[in-house]
Every structure is written in structure tokens, then in C-alpha cells.
Amino acid sequence: xxxxxxxxxxxxxxxxxxxxxxxxxxxxxxxxxxxxxxxxxxxxxxxxxxxxxxxxxxxxxxxxxxxxxxxxxxxxxxxxxxxxxxxxxxxxxxxxxxxxxxxxxxxxxxxxxx
Numbered sequence: 001x002x003x004x005x006x007x008x009x010x011x012x013x014x015x016x017x018x019x020x021x022x023x024x025x026x027x028x029x030x031x032x033x034x035x036x037x038x039x040x041x042x043x044x045x046x047x048x049x050x051x052x053x054x055x056x057x058x059x060x061x062x063x064x065x066x067x068x069x070x071x072x073x074x075x076x077x078x079x080x081x082x083x084x085x086x087x088x089x090x091x092x093x094x095x096x097x098x099x100x101x102x103x104x105x106x107x108x109x110x111x112x113x114x
Contacts (some may be wrong), residue, residue, distance in 0.1 A: 001016075001018060001025055001028035001029050001032045002017035003015060003016050003017060003029075003032045003033070003036060004016075004017065005037075005077070007077055008075075008103075008107060009041065009106075009107035010042070010043070010055070010079065011043050011044065011045050011076075011106060011107065012036075012037065012040060012042060012044045013045045013103055014033065014037070014043070014044055014045070014047065014048055015049075015050075015104075015107075016029075016046065016047065016050060016051055017023075017038045017047055017050055018050065018051065018100045019050060019051060019052045019053065019054070019064070020051065020053045020054070020058070021048075021053075021055075021057075021058030021061060022054065022055045022057055022058050023055060023057035023058075024055065025056055025058075026057040026061040028068075029058070029061045029062075029065070029108070030038050030061045030064050030068070030109070032063060033046075033061075033065040033068065034065070034068050036064070037060060037069060037073075037078070041072075041073070042073065042082055042108075042109075043056050043058050043073060043074040043076060044069060044073060044075050045076045045077075045100075045106050046062065046065070046075060046077050046078070047078050047079050047103050048068055048077060048078065048079050048080050048081075048084060049078070049079030049080075049081070049102075049103075051054045051080075051081065051084055052081050052083060052084065053083060053084070054083075054087050055086050055092075056064075056091075059087060059088075059091060059093060062075075062097075063093070063096070066096075066097070067111075074098065075097065075098075076097070076098045076099050076100060076106050077100070078099070078100045078101070078102055078103045078105065078106055079097045079101070079102055079103065080099060085099070097104075105108075
């Protein structure tokens with residue numbers, strides 16, 4: 001599972017560099033998210049800009065990643081393509097996650113509140 005992490009504006013940005021999060025990669029996604037985020041503090045932005053397809057297993061993996069962060073760390077989602085955003089709307093997961101158009105939108109929002 002191709003994912004990378006950077007820090008910016010007080011956020012850990014996790015970039016998913018895959019076009020699918022589905023049953024075939026859900027376990028690898030959860031493991032990679034845990035490896036990238038464990039032992040860290042602060043909010044996480046999951047950049048899904050490269051992801052064009054997500055199924056229920058992928059959605060479950062993102063929920064699991066949010067739970068792995070614990071209640072003290074927030075998981076933001078950014079850059080959802082229309083097909084991916086539709087899955088979040090249809091499953092009402094858009095009510096569970098804070099979703100932003102872009103990673104910059106998250107950073108700018110944080111800067112405005114600082």
C-alpha cells in the first residue's frame with residue numbers, strides 16, 4: 001500500500017498514493033495507517049485525492065484508522081473525488097468525518113483559528 005506522511009501546519013498529512021481502497025488492500029491500508037500515525041500526537045489529514053474508488057471494506061478500513069487514532073486525535077479527510085465522495089454521502093459517513101475539498105483547506109482553516 002503506497003502511502004506517505006508529512007507534517008504541515010500542525011497536522012500530520014497522510015497521502016494515499018493508490019487509486020483504490022477496497023477489500024484487496026483494506027488490511028494493508030489499516031496496517032500502514034497505524035505504522036504512520038502511532039506514537040504521534042495531533043490531528044491527521046487523510047489525503048484521498050488519488051483514490052478514485054472505495055468500497056465498503058475500504059470505508060471500514062478508514063473507520064478503523066479513525067478508531068486507532070483514539071478519541072484525542074481527529075481524522076480529517078481531504079480531496080475526495082466525486083465517486084468517493086458519493087460513497088461517503090450514501091453511507092452517511094459524511095456525518096462522521098470532517099471532509100474538506102483540499103488539504104490546503106484544512107491547513108487554512110487551522111491557520112484562521114490560530
